[in-house]
Amino acid sequence: xxxxxxxxxxxxxxxxxxxxxxxxxxxxxxxxxxxxxxxxxxxxxxxxxxxxxxxxxxxxxxxxxxxxxxxxxxxxxxxxxxxxxxxxxxxxxxxxxxxxxxxxxxxxxxxxxxxxxxxxxxxxxxxxxxxxxxxxxxxxxxxxxxxxxxxxxxxxxxxxxxxxxxxxxxxxxxxxxxxxxxxxxxxxxxxxxxxxxxxxxxxxxxxxxxxxxxxxxxxxxxxxxxxxxxxxxxxxxxxxxxxxxxxxxxxxxxxxxxxxxxxxxxxxxxxxxxxxxxxxxxxxxxxxxxxxxxxxxxxxxxxxxxxxxxxxxxxxxxxxxxxxxxxxxxxxxxxxxxxxxxxxxxxxxxxxxxx
Numbered sequence: 043x044x045x046x047x048x049x050x051x052x053x054x055x056x057x058x059x060x061x062x063x064x065x066x067x068x069x070x071x072x073x074x075x076x077x078x079x080x081x082x083x084x085x086x087x088x089x090x091x092x093x094x095x096x097x098x099x100x101x102x103x104x105x106x107x108x109x110x111x112x113x114x115x116x117x118x119x120x121x122x123x124x125x126x127x128x129x130x131x132x133x134x135x136x137x138x139x140x141x142x143x144x145x146x147x148x149x150x151x152x153x154x155x156x157x158x159x160x161x162x163x164x165x166x167x168x169x170x171x172x173x174x175x176x177x178x179x180x181x182x183x184x185x186x187x188x189x190x191x192x193x194x195x196x197x198x199x200x201x202x203x204x205x206x207x208x209x210x211x212x213x214x215x216x217x218x219x220x221x222x223x224x225x226x227x228x229x230x231x232x233x234x235x236x237x238x239x240x241x242x243x244x245x246x247x248x249x250x251x252x253x254x255x256x257x258x259x260x261x262x263x264x265x266x267x268x269x270x271x272x273x274x275x276x277x278x279x280x281x282x283x284x285x286x287x288x289x290x291x292x293x294x295x296x297x298x299x300x301x302x303x304x305x306x307x308x309x310x311x312x313x314x315x316x317x318x319x320x321x322x323x324x325x326x327x328x329x330x331x332x333x334x335x336x337x338x339x340x341x342x343x344x345x346x347x348x349x350x351x352x353x354x355x356x357x358x359x360x361x362x363x364x365x366x367x368x369x370x371x372x373x374x375x376x377x378x379x380x381x382x383x384x385x386x387x388x389x390x391x392x393x394x395x396x397x
């Protein structure tokens with residue numbers, strides 16, 4: 043039984059609910075693996091060579107792009123249908139018994155009984171990755187700033203619902219002024235403005251917030267800010283500026299640039315571009331901040347983050363990154379002192395400083 047009033051901070055992690063979204067591609071993942079012959083191929087290699095399979099082998103023999111092969115294999119590890127040993131993926135007892143077609147106990151046909159929509163979406167993402175590679179991700183309506191308002195409103199509502207939980211914990215646990223000397227923060231792709239709302243309520247030392255969004259979302263964001271409950275203290279501290287983060291210069295006059303769950307939507311070269319644009323927009327001593335769910339270096343754990351990566355691949359032809367991948371992008375742009383602070387659930391704050 044839960045007693046009102048609702049506290050300012052979430053009393054429990056939202057991971058169980060978040061898992062409902064991230065794991066919706068679990069069944070399609072196994073069904074795609076069966077359809078594309080991953081388990082049969084792994085059995086063939088194990089039987090003939092005594093070894094596991096690699097990303098490159100799956101790309102060549104089963105017609106996958108590199109990202110699709112990597113995301114699929116690591117998701118199957120997270121779902122415990124494959125094992126990752128060294129740099130190879132092996133069948134386990136479960137998959138060899140029930141997911142190899144030559145087994146008398148083969149269960150693969152039962153997956154065709156499940157709904158087709160998510161399966162088709164994941165299969166289409168794999169085919170697009172194989173045929174177009176990184177270009178599949180770069181055809182997004184978000185990139186062209188052409189998202190229809192009705193669809194944008196639905197998307198922003200979904201992002202707002204979980205961002206407020208992460209944002210409230212972030213604002214209560216990380217003192218941006220004391221730790222990073224942040225006084226003016228630019229939130230790029232800030233959506234509903236959820237993170238700026240949380241920080242504005244909890245950290246009065248930050249004098250200015252600017253939310254930079256495509257025109258359709260900028261209008262939606264202004265609505266969220268005006269309806270904020272409780273009302274925002276000194277609402278003039280938060281400004282909304284319309285623009286395109288890929289095509290337009292980032293607004294100047296800030297000593298922090300902030301991205302929340304943006305990098306996982308895009309190819310690594312586009313994320314690298316955003317790091318460089320952030321570096322150029324910041325003064326010496328300024329900071330770049332990312333809120334992201336971070337993969338382990340094996341990319342097959344934590345399980346929920348790995349399945350979230352599969353979800354992002356199916357939806358955007360992108361994926362989650364490891365800490366070292368974030369670190370490399372930031373350092374290539376010129377940043378130093380890259381670090382990570384766990385925040386809430388699967389999400390962390392990655393931070394870096396401009397010398």
